[in-house]
Amino acid sequence: MTATTDSRDRRPRRTTRRRVADAGRKEELLRQAEDIILSEGFTAVTMDDLAQRLGCSKATLYSLAPTKEQLVLAVTRAFFRESAAEIERAVAAEPDPRQRIRVYLAGVGTAMRRHSHAFYDDMVGYEPTARIYRRNSETAASRVHELIDDGVRAGVFRAVNGQFAAQVVAVAIDSVQSGTLLDATGLTAGDAFSELGDLLIDGLSSA
Incomplete structure (x- = not known):
């Protein structure tokens, strides 16, 4: 009896190592694209x-996102999430x-140094990314409110309208x-x- 070979067995198979390498390459390309978009x-x-x-083909780039718009959204979401x-x-x-609160605000300042005014202007001027920005701004305000409430419960902050302070x-x-406050004061983002x-802290302090 003659052995037969299934033609499907001849197809190259992607090993686990190859899939990991491909995923790592895509992650690196996405990170590099993020750096460019945040900077420019x-x-x-x-x-x-x-x-x-x-240094990649457009086909490889489109494997990260099917359109430029989707790539921009992915970069914007990744920036805020990370x-x-x-x-x-x-x-x-x-x-x-x-x-x-000081640590939280310092962290916001550090994150902001990763993106340029050009990215900010593009982000708020394009509705899909503007929605992401608004959601994250609301989340930041809510988080500051929580930190104020935590301080009040701990007795280190006086009772105030936390929602107002957070807004x-x-x-x-x-x-x-946006640069408005920095232009008016001459401060850097970190100083601001x-x-x-x-x-x-001075305004909330209970002492």
């Missing part, structure tokens, strides 16, 4: 530009309820990101958030 904005950047600068996770790790490591912080964050932290 996305309105003037084309997929052709990105493919050339990343920034929030890093900030929360720093807050969790701070035992003093008074200082957690003031949200407005200040937006003004720093340091001053904001001092104002909050």
Whole structure:
């Protein structure tokens, strides 16, 4: 009896190592695309530009996202998700309820240094990314409110309208990101958030 060979057996098979390598390559390309978009904005950047600068084919780039718009959304979501996770790790490591607000705001300032005014302008001018920005701004305001309430319960902050204070912080964050507050004061983003932290802690202090 003659043995037969199934033609499907001749097809190259993707090993686990190959799949991991491919996933790692895509992750690295996405990270590099994120750096470009955060630095330069996305309105003037084309997929052709990105493919050339990343040293990959357009087919590979489109494997990250089917359209430029989807790539921009992925980058924007990743920026806020990764920034929030890093900030929360720093807050969790701070035992003093008074200082957690300062740590939180310093983390926001650090995250903001990753993106340019060009990216901010593009982000707020494009409705899909503007929605992501608004949701994260609301989350930031809510988080500051929680930190204020934690301080009140711990007895280190006096009872105040936490919602009002949190919204003031949200407005200040937006003004720093847009550059309006920095242009008016001559402060850097880091200095602005340091001053904001001092104002909050001094104004909320129960002592």
